[in-house]
Amino acid sequence: MQTIPRVVVAGTNSGVGKTTIVAGILAALRQKGYRVQPFKVGPDYIDPGFHSLAAGRDCLNLDTWLVPKTELAPFFVDVTQDVDIAIVEGVMGLYDGGRQGISSTAEIAKSLKAPVLLVIDCKAMGASAAAIAQGFRDYDKEVNLAGVILNRIGSDTHEAMIRKAMEAIGMPVLAVIRRNDQLHSPERHLGLIPVTEVDPKTMIATIAAIVNQQMDWTMFLQLAKAAPILPPKVNKRIKKDKRVTIAVAKDQAFSFYYPASLEALEEAGADLVYFSPIADKVLPKADALFIGGGFPEMFLGQLAANVTMRASIKKAVEEGLPTYAECGGYMYLSQAIVDFEGQSYPMVGLIPAKSQMEKKLQRVGYVTATALRDTLLAPKGTALKGHEFHFSTMHRESSLASNGSKVDEGSKLMTAFPEKKETSASKFEAADKVLKDISWQPAFSLQGTRQTQSHEGGITYKNVLASYLHINFAGLPEAVERFIGAAETYKKMKNR
Secondary structure, three states: OEOOOEEEEEEOOOOOOHHHHHHHHHHHHHHOOOOEEEEEEOOOOOHHHHHHHHHOOOOEEEOOOOOOHHHHHHHHHHHOOOOOEEEEEOOOOOOOOOHHHOOOHHHHHHHHOOOEEEEEEOOOOOOHHHHHHHHHHHHOOOOOEEEEEEEEEOOHHHHHHHHHHHHHOOOOEEEEEEOOHHHOOOEEOOEEOOOOOOOOHHHHHHHHHHHHHHOOHHHHHHHHHOOOOEOOOOOOOOOOOOOEEEEEEOOOOOOEOOHHHHHHHHHOOEEEEEEOOOOOOOOOOOOEEEEOEOOHHHOHHHHHHOHHHHHHHHHHHHOOOOEEEEOHHHHHOEEEEEOOOOOEEEOOOOEEEEEEEOOOOOEEEEEEEEEOOOOOOOOOOOEEEEEEEEOEEEEEOOHHHOOOOEEEOOOOOOOOOOOOOOOHHHHHHHHHHHHOOOOOEEEEEEEEOOOOOOEEEEEEEOOEEEEOOEOOHHHOHHHHHHHHHHHHHHHHHHOO
């Protein structure tokens, strides 16, 4: 049985400052000599970058949609064997998640039997902060809401007022963070700007100093150490010998990867070779290609200028290289990406469509993606759990779509349908007719956890699977084996 000191830091809602505060807690504990393991609830790629920097080790995601719930506690125990304390940042508000609270911070906290600290943005608020805390504590008695962190406090008087109200309801106050414009993290359309593009060391050092001064560390560590014992992990995965090489696009434009997802590929026998579509001249020698999500729209000039890399990828894929692309990678494989100002930049040119950046978020949330045909990751009819989060749409790049109709926005097939109501069957007939000559086929039927209507998206072509879908290979062992199996087949073909 494992004794793992741990704390979950949650918020009343998004934007209360919990990411910044957690980064400060991690950095402060690290400065004190603690080996601290950071975690992030949900399918977030950006916040973990800040926590990894603050803690000095990879921040890992905890998500009961992308990875089976039964694997959550065993995974947590397995990766915390060599640490002194684990800090988990929640997602959105404490009770927010997918449908019926799927993968909410509350669900994760209960699964890990961890105490919860609630961050409250106290700006323009007095005793009402205590009413909020009491409501969150009473909403689900199974959640151990052990205390609060008061953020954006304006003065000593403001602090005293709220502390008195918290005392009246028996709610411990573990830290008080004053309003400070230096603690604001730069943001853009998908949230915070990743650490691959900014240097947040000064901000982390500043909040670490503030947290170190304002946190009641005696109470904090007592709460963490009082967390109940967790059972050890059983049947630990055995790493297989390296069988194939997978090239992974990873730089400022493509940085959305879960560490556990990449580790799952490595454990199954993949040697991962990283390269930069921005800086490197050609694709490294490999048996498969993985292009994850990120912010290609912010680096269009560099991506377009790297003609040799684009040509190298196109040639390799046309020759049969197994290729899996998610969201930003999907956009990169298209004919071009049109930025927010309407300027078009040429991309790899494999997918017969243009990717258009839109002013509003197009789709977000957990989805079940059912394969419409045999794909690189799953046979026809197989359901994969993932999520979507994108501002772009796909537009057919063909004379058949001179009207510029949208072809894949997570709600329409990769084809040039007229803008009118059609049945799913007629849409597929239209898609087959339009795509027959180029062999591209729609990949998935996707069903959101909060939506009643399904949508189609993604495409397959030769050994390519590309879509807006994000997955975590750690929760899809069959997809891992299928991907590596395709790489093995390609490797044998090359060596004939």
